[in-house]
Amino acid sequence: xxxxxxxxxxxxxxxxxxxxxxxxxxxxxxxxxxxxxxxxxxxxxxxxxxxxxxxxxxxxxxxxxxxxxxxxxxxxxxxxxxxxxxxxxxxxxxxxxxxxxxxxxxxxxxxxxxxxxxxxxxxxxxxxxxxxxxxxxxxxxxxxxxxxxxxxxxxxxxxxxxxxxxxxxxxxxxxxxxxxxxxxxxxxxxxxxxxxxxxxxxxxxxxxxxxxxxxxxxxxxxxxxxxxxxxxxxxxxxxxxxxxxxxxxxxxxxxxxxxxxxxxx
Numbered sequence: 089x090x091x092x093x094x095x096x097x098x099x100x101x102x103x104x105x106x107x108x109x110x111x112x113x114x115x116x117x118x119x120x121x122x123x124x125x126x127x128x129x130x131x132x133x134x135x136x137x138x139x140x141x142x143x144x145x146x147x148x149x150x151x152x153x154x155x156x157x158x159x160x161x162x163x164x165x166x167x168x169x170x171x172x173x174x175x176x177x178x179x180x181x182x183x184x185x186x187x188x189x190x191x192x193x194x195x196x197x198x199x200x201x202x203x204x205x206x207x208x209x210x211x212x213x214x215x216x217x218x219x220x221x222x223x224x225x226x227x228x229x230x231x232x233x234x235x236x237x238x239x240x241x242x243x244x245x246x247x248x249x250x251x252x253x254x255x256x257x258x259x260x261x262x263x264x265x266x267x268x269x270x271x272x273x274x275x276x277x278x279x280x281x282x283x284x285x286x287x288x289x290x291x292x293x294x295x296x297x298x299x300x301x302x303x304x305x306x307x308x309x310x311x312x313x314x315x316x317x318x319x320x321x322x323x324x325x326x327x328x329x330x331x332x333x334x335x336x337x338x339x340x341x342x343x344x345x346x347x348x349x350x351x352x353x
Contacts, residue, residue, distance in 0.1 A: 090309055090343060092125040092281050094151075094273075094293040095336065096300050097132060097140065099260070100313050103332050106140050112337040113142060119340060127151060127280055127291075129273045131265065131299050133225070134159050135197050136209055153194065153225040154256065154299045155276035156267055166279060168271040169223035174250040176220035178266055182229050183216075185245050193219050194226040227253075227266040256299050260317065265299070274302040292343060294328075294336055295320050309348060311339050 093116070095101045101108055120126055129151040130137060137150050150159045158166040170178075175193065182191050183202070191202045192211070199211040200219050242264070246255050249266065256265040273295075278288050293300070293307035296316040304310035305323035312324035313335040321327055326348060328335035342348045 089290065090124075090292045091286055091290040092127060092284070092292070093119060093340065094127045094129045094277050094291050094303060094307065096273075096295040096297070096303075097128065097130040097137070099296040099315055099331050100294050100300075101331070101336050102140055108140075108142055109334050109337065111334045112340075113144075115337045115340040115344070116145070118344065122344075125281070125284060125286075127277060129155075129277055129293070129295075129300075129303060131297075133194055133197055133199070134164075139209070149280045151273055151276040151280065154265065154267055154271060155273045156225045156271040158276050158280060166276065167223075167225070168268045168276075169225055170227065170253055170266070170268050172221050172223055174252050175222075175224045175227065176217070177250055178227050178253065179216050179220055181245055181248060182227075186229065186241055189229040191216060191229045192227070193224050194228070195219055195222045195224050225267075228263060230261065230263045258297055258299070260297055272302050273299060274306045277303055278306075292339075292348075294339070296331070309343075311335075 101112060103109060116126060126148045128148060131154045132152060134150060134152050147161060152159060156168045157164055179191060182189060190205055193200045193216055200214040200216060201211050202216050204213050249255060252269055253266050254269045281291060288306045289308040291307040292309040293303045294311045295304045296313050298317060298319055301319050301323055304320055310324045311326045311328055312320045313328055314330040328339040
């Protein structure tokens with residue numbers, strides 16, 4: 089039986105205008121009113137989760153940074169960070185091999201960028217070599233070019249990453265995210281639900297991008313929104329409507345009506 093809903097935010101629960109629809113919020117209230125659990129599982133840092141999530145959902149667990157941190161009631165209870173020595177190595181590699189890239193470090197819920205860009209969320213411009221002495225939740229870099237245009241330079245860089253790390257490439261945003269090799273939404277989500285005496289087989293997980301693949305695959309009921317990338321749809325048990333068509337609400341309503349089953353008793 090499904091007892092937990094795990095929700096990615098951007099392009100999944102959130103509409104394109106970065107809001108949660110009244111329909112989705114109403115279904116989530118119904119779900120929680122029946123004594124079930126809800127978890128947010130996102131690539132966002134905690135500070136930007138708070139910018140878009142309705143306040144009534146601030147009391148649910150947040151899996152942030154693609155699984156590199158878990159926050160409950162504003163308190164970080166788990167972190168899986170990149171060691172400082174590997175952070176420095178990666179930053180130097182990126183700046184040497186892709187000097188035109190925007191490079192960022194997520195450290196202590198602050199985003200540091202190597203230069204100023206047009207961005208709505210707050211960040212600090214810094215010499216990243218001065219920040220590298222601290223463990224990082226995420227290293228990211230991006231530029232205007234499509235991945236295909238820089239793949240000749242990108243491939244050897246990714247192959248040279250320290251063994252403590254792994255890379256996520258999202259063509260939706262022309263963005264490379266580097267995490268601890270063990271940081272993953274599915275792993276962090278499993279840690280959360282174990283506190284309730286449950287396993288991933290009791291989870292209905294929603295996602296749209298490559299960082300959601302393992303969570304959707306391992307969940308008792310994995311759901312891809314219609315706007316998801318092919319990798320997520322390939323592992324999903326069910327494909328719902330898009331984020332702008334209240335896909336989360338439609339699937340959750342079907343679950344509550346007994347029209348979606350995980351096969352777990």
